Amino acid sequence: MNLRETVLSAQTSEPEWGRENSTFTDIETLDGVPVKYSLNQQGGTDDFTIAVKAVASEQPERVAELLKQHLNHVLSLTDDLESFYLKFSDKNEPLASTFSKLRGLRLMRGTNLYESLICSILSQNNSALLWNRTARLLMKYYGSCVNFPEGPTQFLFPKPEAIARLSPRELRSNTSMGYRAKPVVQVSRLVVKNELKLEDLSKLRYDKAMELLLELPGVGPKVADCFLLYGAGFLEAAPVDVWIHRIVTHLYFKGRKASRLKTAMFLRKRFGEWAGYAQLYLFDFARREAIGKPSKKRK
DNA sequence: TCCCAGGATCAAG
């Protein structure tokens, strides 16, 4: 496990965790009980422990057990990374060159499907910095607040009911999410009216779930794949954004352009059930090396 | 001032 790389890899499922030096903090409601927890990795990537400090207002023993399960899920601690590395360790597999630096990088999965979908919509044609800021505003204005013994008042991610009753214009003016306000409200209303059952999507096959997601306003192939991978846990989903498009073109297509849909299909075919992880490693690698990023044009 | 950001949508070729 590489906690630092995992938390800082700008994955799309929920707003980024708080960070102080090498301690990472998040808040989650576990079976109705709000919990604030801080994580600190001790030891190396291969021989590690994760120290957890948590604050909850009630039922400490039960919360401790729930939190353990929660962290195993969110940090994908049971995914078998070794077999991933082994399966694609061939010398002429470009992905293998990312393993040494990113060893221990794991998928961060969301725990709330609605939150995952909304955050994915917010991320379209947006920077990680900006959509995270927008998500925080969304929480501050429309989420319920929680007070812990120490620290400032915290806000949970809003429930669909709180967003469904807003006008897109009101939502936009408070959160600066721009034109994304309209689909955010529309999707929230579908959820409230029970015309969109996010839990049921997780039970379908990848293709069918994708087909249904593409009917939603504001949801295209990339947003759908983000939701499917980070939210619903479809490990064969490989979201293709500008970074993935660039690096796959560079590493696998010899610079020849291919559409994003073909790029996504290529990833699913080549990496199968590991396509999501391949995407994660290529994404992180591309951003850290800034591969293919257009250099600033100077007249 | 311009281009860009974990794109979606629509029209037109």
Add this chain to the structure above:
DNA sequence: CTTGATCATGGG
């Protein structure tokens, strides 16, 4: 099945 313009918003 492709490409191009448009859509808010703020960082660099």
